[in-house]
Amino acid sequence: MSRFRCLDLPPSLVVDQVTPSDNTVQIEASLRDRSAVCPDCHIRTQRIHSLYRRTLSDLPWQGRRVTLRVSSFRLYCNTAGCRRRTFVIPLSDMTVPYGRHTMRLTDLHHYVAHALGGSAGERMAERLRCPVSADTLIRRLLSRMSGKPSARSPRVLGVDDWAWRRGHHYGTILVDLEKNDVVNLLPDRQADTLAAWLVQNPGIEIIARDRAGAYADACYRGAPSAVQVTDRWHLLRNLSDAFVAVVDRYARTATKISQKLCQSVSTDTGMRAQPSCLQKAQAPTRNASQAAQSRRETRFNEALALKAEGHGLQAIADMIGVERKTLRRWFRLGHAPTWKRTTTKPGILAPYTDYLDRRWHEGCHTAATLWRELVSQGFTGKYGIVWKWLTIRQATSPQQRSRRHAVPPLGRKLARLLLTDPGTLADQQTLFVRELLAAEPQLEKTTSWVRKMQNLLCRKSEDNLRLLLKAGRDTLLSRLVPALERDAAAIQASLVTSWTTSPVEGQISRLKMIKRTMFGRAGFELLRARVLPIS
Template sequence: MSTAVEACCPACGTVSRQRHGQYRRALNDVTVSGRRTVIDLVVRRFRCAQDGCRQRTFSEQIAGLTERFARRTPRLRQVLERLMLVAAGRPAARLTQALAFPVSANTLLRLLRRRPTPQRARAPRVLGVDDFALRKGHVYGTILLDMETGERVDVLPDRTAKTLTAWLRAHPGAEIVCRDRGGAYAEAVRTAAPNAVQVADRFHVWRNLCDAVEKCVVLHRDCLPVPADELTGGPAPKPASLSAPAEHVLEKRVSAEWDSVRASTRRQRHAEVHGLREKGVGISAIAEALGLDRKTVRRYAHAATPEDMVSDRAGQRSSRIDPFLPYLHDRWNAGCTDGARLFAEIRDRGYTGSQRTLRRHLQAVRASGKPAPTIKKQLSVRRATILLTSHPTHLDENAALRRKGLLGRCPELDTVAACVAAFATMMADLDGHRLPAWLDQAHATGLQPLRSLVNGIRQDLAAVTAGLTLHWNSGRVEGNVNRIKRIKRDGYGRASFDLLRHQILHAD
């Protein structure tokens, strides 16, 4: 029972000693030795002594133990809120049953929604902006961060320039804005905070450069096969039955006849998409007519030639049967065309794939009606890109030799490697003033992927220069985006935006 002789009116703050009555309150508290704890408390009601106060009577509140209209102690409420933030609604509700203070998932959601969110009148001096997927490929949100303290400032329901512009106008004060290469955020900052310095994250610029290098490798994929003399350390022996010109003609003919069904399908689809686009048909209509995804149709529409559709994924695509192709082709040319026998032979050699994969490969060989082509060892597009974009001192001896051989076979890729090295040095030393000279160097290569990158950087030159000069970057924002992914997984995608916003702002 409370023994206080006076209490403050919650409406006017007047101290009153006039007792009006008393009543009992039952408060749930945290468990003791695994048992549910209920505090049976007698509190008094007081009459407000202030004339004209709308609160005629009021109940006394005990600091740290009671709150108005609460059936739980503040300590238990904080525990429930923490469970909700960590485990989300339904898992947290199941956990409370095991902890001997059962609470429903809806009650946990209400507790979290009633928790006040931080309110700021002004934006932080250094503001970080980045987007995250609410529904990947369809709906995105925006997280705002104080880059100096790491505090989460706010979460916006979309990533449009209009929404961010409205927020910046309502919260002035940003002097530096760290962002990615997105145009919507750049437009919003130019509109609502024209005096703020925009900093394009240098990691994203580096990723753009790596993508451009990858496209350059695709354009020069004919240089990826490793010559036999590099594999054996000397010139490759040539068959006595064939002269050099005859061997060259045979190799070209076999490679032409060995064109995959995927390549022919790619050329056909490219022609169909461009034919419909010339007639004014939209992307969605083409996708429905051809039975393709809208993203695939858009890639075909943006590709000038079918060869431009070949990306790094073609170099990344591999099969368990690939290491056994030289042996299979040798056995095929020797007269063994029995699929079951060949499957048993390569299985004894360590093949772990299915016989169906082998049959699909042999079916293409059999359909060609020609000898199986010689399989040349070659770098994949992905591996070649890694060799070009890695620091030379970070490569082992074998990788360094492969890189040296690739650059020796392809002067164009040697030029690309020089551009990558120059950019990496500029980025590591934060020498943003050297960016215009580097742009001229990359443009002078004549390679279209690098020229496209140069054009994109020149459209955002001030922000990219600041990103390569100042020490600010979007690393803290990217870390919070990863945390948001974990929060979304905990909620199993059932949380609405307002609940997700509370979870993000109050997460540890």
């Protein structure tokens, strides 16, 4: 039977016949051993009662479905005191009792269900020529998960929450940071749930978490000997949010300083005589046109000299690099063309230019207002024509309008501006920051403290954390300092270790993707089965 080795069947089977067709392959096989042990009295017997056939689906072969028909035997039990009279020789190395699929096909279905879920897994299984329903895939995935032994406790654990429904229901994800594998999913983010899990899984040495109070309490209760590490990104985010809330109090001061600086800049600009925007825009075009005209005149003079020497029209065109028709047109004109329009067609706005000039001098500089006034006088053009005229007029006006209301940076923009390195700011921004901090000394003190905290958390300085938190009590963020002092040990650990919750955030992104591909149909147990790795 060496020709059937490619089928990779168990050695207990003997292949009798292989019948291929267009879409299927049917394999006839029988048992090599015709004796078995009684499941009740455990005494071997070989007395045959009858023939018993099992039909199993196996892994596909060459893109065809495989059906395995195994001829087994029902045997008599010869033991006088045994209650079982007959039994079937089990196929324990191929399938489970009452199973219709081989174990290796069941494993393939399990992997497909873990990767794709029910509906998508059903479509993939059909494509692989081992069809199975979506419900069967989910049932097999859950059955494997229910009998799965608990994983070994990790040495370094990452803890974070994930949203089952944002704002309503949250869970907890536990990740082995050394292997980047999900250890477990918890159905909520309560301290009691996490503490109970930590008690059941001893041996954890380091726990990386965010600043959530429930997780800190659970770690102290469930793993008191473990070193807790606070994620530095969450610390920076909490510090930034608190600083933005403080900066919002000074929005009025920032607006006044911004308007003051804008007015002073506008006054200085108006006193200096500068060329208009339109003149600046037209200057490169005018220079390019003059250079092109000079080149055409040079070529025309060369063509006249060659014609005087007796060269033909085509030869002259080849030597100076222009078309023959172009050269004939130049000779007909008697000079190089200037390509300038001698007459300009009046536009649709021409009859109303005097009225627009008068309204401009009266102080009306709004395109929508001018357009509506012209429409009432019979103007049939669109709004864009008036807007274009107004834009050109503003650019060519000797005294350009200054903005009455400056838009100051507020909220996060203002906070970012205050915390940015002064050496990288523009001159106007530097002047604005200097004026604002000079007007609000307490804000300047808070800004300086936040910069020091950011440098410390980003490992750009070696300041003492305890002294820095003590100095923060005199700033506008004094209400945040007590919470940071309670978590000072975990913050200090984050400065000297490399463990963060960044891998946990990556696993949360994967969890969200899996949850959304299930269309909200599945429950927590199925989501947990798909998120946990296959052992």
